[in-house]
Amino acid sequence: MTVLEAIQKSTEFLGKKGVESPRLQTELLLAHVLAMPRMKLYLNFERSLAPGEVDALREFLRRRSQREPLQHITGSTSFCGHEISVNRNVLVPRPETELLAECGWQFLAAVPAPPATALDFGTGSGCIAIALAAKCPTAALTALDLSALALGVARENAARSGVAERIEFLQSDGFAELAPGPKGVRRQFDLFISNPPYIPSQEIPTLQPEVRDFDPTGALDGGEDGLAFYRLIASQAGAHLKPGGKLMMEFGDGQADAIREILEREKWVVEAVKEDYSHRARIVIARL
Ligand SMILES: C[S@@+](CC[C@H](N)C(=O)[O-])C[C@H]1O[C@@H](n2cnc3c(N)ncnc32)[C@H](O)[C@@H]1O
Structure with missing residues (x-):
């Protein structure tokens, strides 16, 4: 079978599924099997696939047809130019979240009194903390998550990107581990950044199988109306911000107005609501 024939047959197969x-x-998938950039396939249409390559492609197609995400099959995805390993313990980073990271590093890079500090609340694969650490070489990052398994993935990803030394990995249920220690010192950051779980619980069964069955439920479930983490963050993050600090969060479709209300009720000033690539309101930036 040639590369072109494999593409045609496999496309038909996945389409039917x-x-x-x-x-x-x-x-x-084929580019991954052949260890070449996707565009190079176009220069190799007539190349014959070796039997081992056909077997590998067949196995990947079987997994993909069962709706396993492409990124789980290849083992990684790209986020702000970093290779981020993913598995069932972490949310697959989404392209929209790159915009949140970009807002974060633009602010951090301009903090007047370095070293700037940032807290990535619900770090998952570590993608946001890693992007911030790489773009702001003097910043100190804290990457917090409830899941020890996710933090293990985040740590490995940070090491691969060469920024693990500047990221503190903190296992915490919400704000529990940020509470003032015995000496009463409160941990404060210039930037509080988060892409929290925001899917209403009852909508989870209706999601695409790639998300519903493979992203961890704990990374999706935002409580009854999807807004539980925004209420938590709005009520508690202020105590962990330095003067002049900012809160930046991603949110889901149609949640912008509710989130503005939640923030304003807790005395936050909403400075900006930014849209994603499909012109949907996606990111909120606020200060006290
Ligand atoms: C939507 S994912 C975001 C992951 C990553 N920051 C990203 O943008 O791809 C939310 C993360 O919040 C974490 N999380 C859920 N409940 C939490 C809690 N109570 N305390 C801390 N982290 C929590 C999940 O484990 C998950 O990694």
Whole structure:
């Protein structure tokens, strides 16, 4: 079988299984099997696949047809230019979240009294903390998550990107581990950044199988109306911000107005609501 024949047959197969963008998914899987950039496939249409390559592709197609995410099959994704390993213990980083990270490093880089400090609340794979640490070489980061397994993935990702030394990994249920210690010192940061779980609990069964069955439920479930973490953060993050500090959060479709209300009730000033690539309100920036 040639590369072109493999692409055609596999595209048809994945399409019948209801996988979105089956041609692109096929090309990415085949490029992974052949260890070449996807665009190089186009220069190799007539190349014959070795039996081992056909077997590997067949196995990947089987997994993808069962709606396992492409990133779980290839083992990683790219986030702000960093290779981020993913597995069932962490949310697969989404492209929209790169915009949140960008807002974060633009602010951190301009903090007048370095070293700037930031807390990535619900770090998952560590993608946001890693991007911030890489863009702001003097900043000190804290990457917090409830899941010890997620923190293990985040630590490995940070090491691969060469920024693990500047990130503190903190296992904490919400703000529990940020409480003042025996000497009463409160931990404060210039930036509080978060992409918290924001799917209403009852909507989780209706999500695409790639998300519902493979992203950890703890990374998705935002409580009854999806807003539980915004209420928690709005009521508690202020105590952990330095003067002049900022709160930046990602949120889901249609949640902008409710989140503004939650923040304003807790005396936050909403400075900006930013849209994602599909012009949907996605990021809120606030200060006290
Ligand atoms: C939507 S994911 C975001 C992951 C990553 N920051 C990203 O943007 O791809 C939310 C993260 O919050 C974590 N989380 C859920 N409940 C938490 C809690 N009570 N305390 C701390 N972290 C929590 C989850 O384990 C998950 O890693």
